[in-house]
Amino acid sequence: MIPPLAEIVEIPTSVTLVSGKDARNHLNRMLTLDISKDSFLTRKESLICDLNGRVTSHQLHADLGEQILLFHHESVSEILRTNLTSGIPWNEETQISSGDGAIRRIVIFGKNPEKLLEEVGINCNELNSEHWVEFDDLMIANIHNGADFKIYELLIPIRKYTTINQLLETHGGIQGEVNSGIAIKSMAGIIDLSIGIDGKIPLDLGLEDLIDLKKGCYPGQEIHARMESREAINKTASSFSSIVQLPLGKVKTTENHRMEVISSEQLGEEWISILIHRKDLDINSEIQLKSADDQIIIKNV
Amino acid sequence: MSIIDGGGFSLPIATLSERVEVNIEVTDAARSAVKSAIGLQVDSHVLIISAKAGGCSGYLYDMVIVERPNEEGFQEINVDGVKILIHDNDSSLLNGLKLDFKDSLMGGGFHMDNPNADRACGCGQSFG
Numbered sequence: 001m002i003p004p005l006a007e008i009v010e011i012p013t014s015v016t017l018v019s020g021k022d023a024r025n026h027l028n029r030m031l032t033l034d035i036s037k038d039s040f041l042t043r044k045e046s047l048i049c050d051l052n053g054r055v056t057s058h059q060l061h062a063d064l065g066e067q068i069l070l071f072h073h074e075s076v077s078e079i080l081r082t083n084l085t086s087g088i089p090w091n092e093e094t095q096i097s098s099g100d101g102a103i104r105r106i107v108i109f110g111k112n113p114e115k116l117l118e119e120v121g122i123n124c125n126e127l128n129s130e131h132w133v134e135f136d137d138l139m140i141a142n143i144h145n146g147a148d149f150k151i152y153e154l155l156i157p158i159r160k161y162t163t164i165n166q167l168l169e170t171h172g173g174i175q176g177e178v179n180s181g182i183a184i185k186s187m188a189g190i191i192d193l194s195i196g197i198d199g200k201i202p203l204d205l206g207l208e209d210l211i212d213l214k215k216g217c218y219p220g221q222e223i224h225a226r227m228e229s230r231e232a233i234n235k236t237a238s239s240f241s242s243i244v245q246l247p248l249g250k251v252k253t254t255e256n257h258r259m260e261v262i263s264s265e266q267l268g269e270e271w272i273s274i275l276i277h278r279k280d281l282d283i284n285s286e287i288q289l290k291s292a293d294d295q296i297i298i299k300n301v
Numbered sequence: 302m303s304i305i306d307g308g309g310f311s312l313p314i315a316t317l318s319e320r321v322e323v324n325i326e327v328t329d330a331a332r333s334a335v336k337s338a339i340g341l342q343v344d345s346h347v348l349i350i351s352a353k354a355g356g357c358s359g360y361l362y363d364m365v366i367v368e369r370p371n372e373e374g375f376q377e378i379n380v381d382g383v384k385i386l387i388h389d390n391d392s393s394l395l396n397g398l399k400l401d402f403k404d405s406l407m408g409g410g411f412h413m414d415n416p417n418a419d420r421a422c423g424c425g426q427s428f429g
Binding site for chain 1: 303304305306307308309310311312313314315316318349351352353354355356357358359360361363365370372374375388390391420422423426427429
């Protein structure tokens with residue numbers, strides 16, 4: 001299931017560039033996280049929520065100072081760009097541009113992807129998930145460093161994409177399908193940008209790390225703060241494996257617990273899915289889901 | 302060369318906002334407070350009321366007293382010699398605004414009553 005060296009997967013991504021001397025301030029007023037003190041090459045994910053605290057867009061940042069690149073799913077491009085272009089005050093300089101197609105996002109994963117990356121001149125020792133590191137024109141981060149497998153994320157300008165891809169293949173990288181890239185991230189507990197979480201409350205997805213209740217007001221903050229103060233955060237999201245694909249949407253266990261499948265992607269012969277469930281559900285033992293045809297067994301990964 | 306230097310980015314996306322003729326109401330208390338804040342600079346300085354993205358409800362009010370800006374695109378409302386400016390881009394959000402001032406230790410200061418707001422946050426600084 002996990003390639004011994006490395007698998008290379010491009011995950012389609014839309015790109016929005018927020019630039020100008022006030023870009024950071026403008027963006028910061030809308031995000032669920034504080035980016036006011038982010039430094040050059042900070043890598044972080046953030047959310048923009050609506051007034052009801054539900055996610056409208058989930059984006060990955062590549063901080064280039066007065067230029068901040070946001071990577072996000074194509075389906076949220078319109079609402080994200082509409083949000084970003086509205087409410088720019090008269091005395092601030094912020095421009096929003098589309099960079100769709102300008103930069104490709106790939107993940108490289110496997111038991112030993114460092115070997116492949118070092119072959120192409122990338123030193124993996126200095127990589128982590130909180131900062132991008134630039135190598136020539138590309139940017140790279142280590143987003144999962146587990147004992148069983150590792151995941152690296154790369155941002156490659158389109159002009160270099162074919163060359164770098166061919167170089168990685170020449171040194172033993174295997175081209176993989178989008179599904180496996182999303183699935184391996186799910187297995188590492190990472191909800192990829194391509195997984196539709198719009199309309200969901202982030203605190204129901206276990207995304208507490210993407211919420212900063214101390215930063216001050218942002219759209220949806222009152223809802224999140226109320227949930228936290230009333231101890232009403234009783235759901236989370238976890239990854240499960242199964243031998244069949246799970247249909248997206250609400251499901252019930254054979255013990256009538258409610259769960260919701262938000263992603264189910266194939267990795268080798270297994271399917272790795274992310275399900276929302278109550279925090280008090282015992283996920284350490286096998287769970288049987290009711291299905292029209294048969295029962296489906298899922299195991300926490 | 303940086304990752305974005307190779308091109309492939311669009312020109313900045315234009316903001317399309319509706320321009321309306323702005324009318325605002327300023328209460329006696331607010332008028333007095335604004336005049337007091339501007340003081341002797343009443344000929345050179347203006348009060349600019351604007352709306353910017355953010356806050357609990359989507360937009361935040363902003364009020365600044367500044368030297369009259371050179372930029373175009375402002376609408377001017379004269380209140381007893383005090384010039385209040387509202388940018389065309391904010392005109393549809395702020396038209397009909399009632400500006401009040403409460404002189405109290407708790408919750409005092411300028412207050413906005415905005416007919417365009419479907420909701421406002423508890424602190425009164427944000428609307429949507």
